[in-house]
Amino acid sequence: MTTASDGRDDRDAGGETAGVPAHVAVIMDGNGRWAKARGLPRTEGHRRGMETVRRIIRHASRRGIGHLTLYSFSSENWRRPAEEVGFLMGLLKYFIRRDLAELHTENVHITVIGERADLTPDIAALLAEAEALTRDNTGLHLVIAFNYGSRDEIVRAARILAERVARGELAPEAIDRDMVSAALFTGGIPDPDLVIRTSGEQRLSNFLMWQAAYSELVFSSVLWPDFDEAAFDAAIDEYNGRERRFGGVDAVQGAK
Ligand code: IPE
Ligand code: IPE
Ligand code: MG
Numbered sequence: 001m002t003t004a005s006d007g008r009d010d011r012d013a014g015g016e017t018a019g020v021p022a023h024v025a026v027i028m029d030g031n032g033r034w035a036k037a038r039g040l041p042r043t044e045g046h047r048r049g050m051e052t053v054r055r056i057i058r059h060a061s062r063r064g065i066g067h068l069t070l071y072s073f074s075s076e077n078w079r080r081p082a083e084e085v086g087f088l089m090g091l092l093k094y095f096i097r098r099d100l101a102e103l104h105t106e107n108v109h110i111t112v113i114g115e116r117a118d119l120t121p122d123i124a125a126l127l128a129e130a131e132a133l134t135r136d137n138t139g140l141h142l143v144i145a146f147n148y149g150s151r152d153e154i155v156r157a158a159r160i161l162a163e164r165v166a167r168g169e170l171a172p173e174a175i176d177r178d179m180v181s182a183a184l185f186t187g188g189i190p191d192p193d194l195v196i197r198t199s200g201e202q203r204l205s206n207f208l209m210w211q212a213a214y215s216e217l218v219f220s221s222v223l224w225p226d227f228d229e230a231a232f233d234a235a236i237d238e239y240n241g242r243e244r245r246f247g248g249v250d251a252v253q254g255a256k
Pocket of ligand 2: 027028029030071072073074077201203205
């Protein structure tokens with residue numbers, strides 16, 4: 001807990017809290033294996049995984065994390081059986097309908113990253129509603145990566161910049177890293193300091209590949225439905241023991 005006695009958390013003006021990374025991103029993996037181990041359908045793993053999502057959002061908020069990005073559905077997850085894809089779509093709707101008001105009360109600011117065009121109009125409308133309702137909130141910034149894929153995101157950014165060049169607004173040699181960053185879905189959001197992947201898998205699976213260039217990676221063997229506050233804190237502790245050098249020789253001060 002980082003909440004001060006007067007009820008405010010102890011974030012400084014820059015939105016950072018001592019002892020915790022400013023931006024934590026999570027590849028929430030292992031729902032299917034959790035269910036299989038119990039003889040349950042994969043969908044039951046997803047349902048339990050949603051309860052973990054609720055717990056971890058509240059915990060991250062209490063710990064004073066600035067930004068929490070959750071990989072919820074990848075651009076490759078459409079390859080799964082239609083029944084499972086349909087269930088995951090339904091789960092997103094259920095989550096927003098059930099939790100939006102409470103998250104808003106808790107001052108959570110919600111942003112959704114990923115391709116919206118492939119989503120049904122009812123889901124797209126719910127996501128827009130969540131973003132509009134919470135846009136001025138100043139607490140935890142919850143970034144939901146849904147129908148998100150890093151390669152598609154980079155292709156889209158290239159097109160945005162190419163269109164500006166074609167219109168004569170931008171010279172090709174003026175394109176720099178900041179401009180590419182700004183053209184990503186995550187434009188304006190700082191890069192993740194820490195990327196956690198649960199379930200023992202050790203890969204990015206098309207998640208934040210540009211943004212995670214210098215992120216610390218922590219792999220937890222815990223399956224997502226079992227990933228609790230203690231497991232989250234253990235990942236933060238592991239991060240706090242790391243030395244970030246960003247290509248230099250010495251640890252970078254303040255980059256914990
Ligand atoms: C993560 O759990 C949830 C999504 C990818 C939507 P999985 O469904 O990938 O679970 P495993 O990896 O099959 O155990
Ligand atoms: C990554 O998990 C996507 C999400 C957690 C939403 P996957 O389970 O889809 O990744 P792979 O297929 O094992 O790489
Ligand atoms: Mg998986």
